[in-house]
Amino acid sequence: MEIQFLGATRVVTGSKYLLKADKNVLVDCGLFQGLKELRLRNWMKFPIAPSSIDAVILTHAHLDHTGYLPLLVKNGFRGKIYATPLTIELGRILLLDSGHLQEEEASRANKLGYSKHKPALPLYTRDDAQKVFSQFQAISFHQDFSIGDFHFCFNRVGHIFGAANLLVKHHETSILFSGDLGRPSDPCVLPPEAIAAADYLVLESTYGDRLHENVKPEEMLGAIINKVVGRGGSLIIPAFAVGRSQLLLYYIYSLKKNGQIPNIPVFLDSPMAQDITDIMLKHADEHLLDEKTCSEIAKSVHYVSAVEESKLIDGYNFPRIIISASGMATGGRVLHHIKALASDRRNMILFVGYQATGTRGKALLSGKREIKIFGEKVLVNAEIGVLENVSAHADYQEMLAWLGKIKTPPRKIFITHGEPHAALALQGKIQNSFGWPCVVPDYLQAELLS
Numbered sequence: 491m492e493i494q495f496l497g498a499t500r501v502v503t504g505s506k507y508l509l510k511a512d513k514n515v516l517v518d519c520g521l522f523q524g525l526k527e528l529r530l531r532n533w534m535k536f537p538i539a540p541s542s543i544d545a546v547i548l549t550h551a552h553l554d555h556t557g558y559l560p561l562l563v564k565n566g567f568r569g570k571i572y573a574t575p576l577t578i579e580l581g582r583i584l585l586l587d588s589g590h591l592q593e594e595e596a597s598r599a600n601k602l603g604y605s606k607h608k609p610a611l612p613l614y615t616r617d618d619a620q621k622v623f624s625q626f627q628a629i630s631f632h633q634d635f636s637i638g639d640f641h642f643c644f645n646r647v648g649h650i651f652g653a654a655n656l657l658v659k660h661h662e663t664s665i666l667f668s669g670d671l672g673r674p675s676d677p678c679v680l681p682p683e684a685i686a687a688a689d690y691l692v693l694e695s696t697y698g699d700r701l702h703e704n705v706k707p708e709e710m711l712g713a714i715i716n717k718v719v720g721r722g723g724s725l726i727i728p729a730f731a732v733g734r735s736q737l738l739l740y741y742i743y744s745l746k747k748n749g750q751i752p753n754i755p756v757f758l759d760s761p762m763a764q765d766i767t768d769i770m771l772k773h774a775d776e777h778l779l780d781e782k783t784c785s786e787i788a789k790s791v792h793y794v795s796a797v798e799e800s801k802l803i804d805g806y807n808f809p810r811i812i813i814s815a816s817g818m819a820t821g822g823r824v825l826h827h828i829k830a831l832a833s834d835r836r837n838m839i840l841f842v843g844y845q846a847t848g849t850r851g852k853a854l855l856s857g858k859r860e861i862k863i864f865g866e867k868v869l870v871n872a873e874i875g876v877l878e879n880v881s882a883h884a885d886y887q888e889m890l891a892w893l894g895k896i897k898t899p900p901r902k903i904f905i906t907h908g909e910p911h912a913a914l915a916l917q918g919k920i921q922n923s924f925g926w927p928c929v930v931p932d933y934l935q936a937e938l939l940s
């Protein structure tokens with residue numbers, strides 16, 4: 491069989507890997523995000539005819555792994571899309587929201603005239619996203635399934651609810667796609683399962699060059715909240731709707747319960763995150779929190795659905811915590827909150843996960859004090875904070891520990907889904923620790939696996 495890398499090469503987004511043999515199978519189908527030159531790839535003609543792809547298999551629901559599906563279907567893909575049941579549930583919500591945001595951004599650009607395109611068009615619409623759903627096919631963890639001469643199996647990988655790695659066998663050759671590797675110590679998500687062996691491995695490297703801080707994240711978050719509240723400010727947290735928002739709510743609930751922070755209001759301003767929290771409550775076997783804790787967390791939060799209610803939050807004159815998508819401040823309601831509250835020095839914008847190059851989150855963390863939101867310049871006086879050790883990605887030490895459980899060394903590891911410095915750093919660490927051959931592939935590179 492042959493593998494071709496159609497995305498996530500020397501970047502963190504756009505995961506797409508094409509396996510070619512008697513069938514063409516696409517593993518993941520993500521959007522490129524971040525730098526404009528990457529986002530433009532979403533608008534380009536797909537490297538192969540979508541109609542020639544027999545099936546798509548998804549490792550998990552995040553848009554950098556699923557967000558291109560509406561375009562693939564729109565342009566002729568008619569096969570099945572295989573994923574775990576929870577990935578499908580979450581994927582429906584994320585794709586509909588993505589289509590809605592694409593339409594909303596195009597409409598706003600046309601209204602305010604800040605796009606060079608006349609008219610500005612969405613990459614795809616909510617209706618385009620809806621058309622994907624009939625092609626979903628649910629496959630449980632550890633359930634073998636076949637497409638032509640390919641044989642597949644999902645295993646738990648932590649990271650977010652429903653996330654999997656994917657073991658592929660074709661005749662006598664095997665390849666494992668890590669997906670996004672989660673952390674063994676996550677208090678909410680089940681930990682990654684060990685893998686026995688694979689001839690080849692496609693390994694993510696988002697945090698391939700760094701270690702998470704060896705402190706309890708809830709203690710760090712508590713100190714941040716107390717500092718901001720102590721000066722009369724509010725905390726704006728851009729957070730991914732899947733996984734990260736639920737983890738933050740758990741930490742804030744625990745801090746309040748133990749009297750470590752004041753009982754200030756917490757607003758979850760993300761209808762999508764609310765829907766995902768509801769799904770989490772329904773699937774008790776997919777996370778580590780008991781029913782009583784989940785119920786108490788739900789009662790401790792103000793859920794914001796209506797747009798008018800969302801706007802009111804910014805006008806309150808008391809300290810509060812606002813959790814809203816998107817996690818890299820690339821779109822969504824959090825932009826309205828940043829636009830309204832960034833000028834106040836008492837406030838803090840707190841980032842709680844990886845920020846890709848070219849995103850507003852990365853710009854703010856790099857010290858930029860003026861950003862554009864909806865075509866307008868926004869002056870940022872608020873403190874910019876980061877809480878990295880709540881990331882859902884394993885750091886390099888956790889990745890090496892996971893790799894160390896492999897009983898038979900792989901013939902080669904392809905390091906993807908990381909910016910160059912992270913991918914190259916992980917390559918060196920794996921070679922030094924295990925002596926295994928590693929390469930960092932280029933965009934559209936193909937390689938025969940035998």
